Amino acid sequence: MEVSNKVAVIKNHIEDTPKESHFELKTENLSLSLVPGSDDVIVKNLYISIDPYQINRMKSHSSSQKAIYFAAPITPNQAIDGVAIGKVVASGSPRFQKDDVVVGVFTWAEYSLVKEASIINKLDHSEFPLTYHLGILGFNGLSAYAGFFELCKPKKGEKVFVSAASGSVGSLAAQYAKLFGCYVVGCAGSQKKVELLKHKLGLDDAFNYREETDLKSALKRYFPEGIDIYFDNVGGDMLEAAVDNMNAFGRVAVCGVMSEYTDPGKRAAPDMLNVVYKRLNIRGFLAADFLNIFPDFVSCTSDHLRSGKLQNLEDISSGLDTIPSAFIGLFHGDNIGKKIVKVAEQ
Amino acid sequence: MEVSNKVAVIKNHIEDTPKESHFELKTENLSLSLVPGSDDVIVKNLYISIDPYQINRMKSHSSSQKAIYFAAPITPNQAIDGVAIGKVVASGSPRFQKDDVVVGVFTWAEYSLVKEASIINKLDHSEFPLTYHLGILGFNGLSAYAGFFELCKPKKGEKVFVSAASGSVGSLAAQYAKLFGCYVVGCAGSQKKVELLKHKLGLDDAFNYREETDLKSALKRYFPEGIDIYFDNVGGDMLEAAVDNMNAFGRVAVCGVMSEYTDPGKRAAPDMLNVVYKRLNIRGFLAADFLNIFPDFVSCTSDHLRSGKLQNLEDISSGLDTIPSAFIGLFHGDNIGKKIVKVAEQ
Numbered sequence: 200m201e202v203s204n205k206v207a208v209i210k211n212h213i214e215d216t217p218k219e220s221h222f223e224l225k226t227e228n229l230s231l232s233l234v235p236g237s238d239d240v241i242v243k244n245l246y247i248s249i250d251p252y253q254i255n256r257m258k259s260h261s262s263s264q265k266a267i268y269f270a271a272p273i274t275p276n277q278a279i280d281g282v283a284i285g286k287v288v289a290s291g292s293p294r295f296q297k298d299d300v301v302v303g304v305f306t307w308a309e310y311s312l313v314k315e316a317s318i319i320n321k322l323d324h325s326e327f328p329l330t331y332h333l334g335i336l337g338f339n340g341l342s343a344y345a346g347f348f349e350l351c352k353p354k355k356g357e358k359v360f361v362s363a364a365s366g367s368v369g370s371l372a373a374q375y376a377k378l379f380g381c382y383v384v385g386c387a388g389s390q391k392k393v394e395l396l397k398h399k400l401g402l403d404d405a406f407n408y409r410e411e412t413d414l415k416s417a418l419k420r421y422f423p424e425g426i427d428i429y430f431d432n433v434g435g436d437m438l439e440a441a442v443d444n445m446n447a448f449g450r451v452a453v454c455g456v457m458s459e460y461t462d463p464g465k466r467a468a469p470d471m472l473n474v475v476y477k478r479l480n481i482r483g484f485l486a487a488d489f490l491n492i493f494p495d496f497v498s499c500t501s502d503h504l505r506s507g508k509l510q511n512l513e514d515i516s517s518g519l520d521t522i523p524s525a526f527i528g529l530f531h532g533d534n535i536g537k538k539i540v541k542v543a544e545q
Numbered sequence: 546m547e548v549s550n551k552v553a554v555i556k557n558h559i560e561d562t563p564k565e566s567h568f569e570l571k572t573e574n575l576s577l578s579l580v581p582g583s584d585d586v587i588v589k590n591l592y593i594s595i596d597p598y599q600i601n602r603m604k605s606h607s608s609s610q611k612a613i614y615f616a617a618p619i620t621p622n623q624a625i626d627g628v629a630i631g632k633v634v635a636s637g638s639p640r641f642q643k644d645d646v647v648v649g650v651f652t653w654a655e656y657s658l659v660k661e662a663s664i665i666n667k668l669d670h671s672e673f674p675l676t677y678h679l680g681i682l683g684f685n686g687l688s689a690y691a692g693f694f695e696l697c698k699p700k701k702g703e704k705v706f707v708s709a710a711s712g713s714v715g716s717l718a719a720q721y722a723k724l725f726g727c728y729v730v731g732c733a734g735s736q737k738k739v740e741l742l743k744h745k746l747g748l749d750d751a752f753n754y755r756e757e758t759d760l761k762s763a764l765k766r767y768f769p770e771g772i773d774i775y776f777d778n779v780g781g782d783m784l785e786a787a788v789d790n791m792n793a794f795g796r797v798a799v800c801g802v803m804s805e806y807t808d809p810g811k812r813a814a815p816d817m818l819n820v821v822y823k824r825l826n827i828r829g830f831l832a833a834d835f836l837n838i839f840p841d842f843v844s845c846t847s848d849h850l851r852s853g854k855l856q857n858l859e860d861i862s863s864g865l866d867t868i869p870s871a872f873i874g875l876f877h878g879d880n881i882g883k884k885i886v887k888v889a890e891q
Contacts, residue, residue, distance in 0.1 A: 255818065478830050482826045
């Protein structure tokens, strides 16, 4: 038996801001027959996680930087792998049965033919909506949790700044900081997002960075006593301004460099004299290095979700056809919270 | 009783590279009478430590940045304080007697009137030459020791790069790394220094950065397997090039930013994508934060000195009049190792 399978690919490498014309939706035929005893599994995708870091895998130099960019490069006209949730439709592996709901590294397609090792977890008995496992209970949540607690080693009452604070990771880092007992200010790119940060997520304050002509002064205004912890999702001039406003022994967890992903010429030039004299610690990280604390993270986050203390922000579009616009929108700040494309009904 | 006291001061704030015309040598009269029971001490200076960081205290904005620059600003026409070794000529304090040899924070002068609290240690029974206590057994040594061991947490066999490796701190950081069992390459600004690094200090390799047109490629050549630890004394484009060549989980100890001290417009713009994907840790530090390990540092360093495994590089000029040229020379790479001005015979 064969199915028709719609697949989203890039037509060429992408060097700057992604556009619709960079993408193509192809239709292929996929055989659902598998050799029993193989470790192949065919998954019908339900929800696909849309993440900005994928742009780095789409660049032409990504193949030469494979070791650096961790994940393998994305090749034009080839399937794009990413975290997704799906339902098993055929399995050559005894570990998975038809109709199992699973989360793993699948493809930007209606159906994915994958190796069983690419399946991270079964989700048949999820207490929370399935989509939570792509964001708040998945790698975005782990990024926020590990970056804030493990890298920043916060103390109660410390002053925390989070950039892209309405994004999938930022919204969680800011809330963890608030729940932990810190003073938390976030920034975002629209007034609507600022209202949400202040009133839905309960941050102490928030501002629209697009309305600030001088980020250094803006941060001085929001942090008259200085910043102890900066959870950085954007890099660029916001990182420079934050470093200027950090307190002695301040910590910067560099989770992402959104403002530099699509502008190769753009670089943050933080004042290194500040780094020395204020003994700052600027540290990059990837959630994948913190799988050892995944159980703690899930337990803590689930507790907060049950008690209603943690708000989950999701932004879901419907249909595989929306993948290009969903991905492109990330770089224009279109999304609020975790961007997900729903591909099929469960 | 009064003595004539020659004092080196700055005439104006210094915003860029220091020049002779920025300095003045004044002669003042100093009374040697002290109120008994006061905590005042008069010290005849023997050796004065000459350190590049002092330039940051001489800038006009240093007073507004007092909290940042740690030490108080240096004011034109006022005595300049710095670490020195001297002999007590008069003491209002029972803790110190005439002729005690002491190290502490005195002034760039023949005589210093100080509070007893500014005296760090008595040196009457020093096993090593007195000058060692300004460099290898003082704060420069502690900077190298703490920066390398405490911040970088080295493992044997790791690849270590040290910039300004013939300087007071760099020459020690490089030797600690070598003695610990790392592969160590240093850079310096002349062929003579490079020879010294390779043959006197025993580094695995060394290069003259002034002869390299592309620092990134140069480091790639010297570290084909990448850099695990960068002990940074210079900042600027060397920091950028090092970050490009770091291995995953690499550590950068930022001890100084020599290339940026005299050029306020100059900034390092390390590639933050590298910082994230390679999970780099860039951390500034000051030796003063590591006084708790001072005894360990002195013990370890003294052992290495006794066994002849550690080379001490000193560059001593004679006479208080040489202070301006000694200080200015730091910014032209004139010195090899620790720069000291000898003010008087013991």
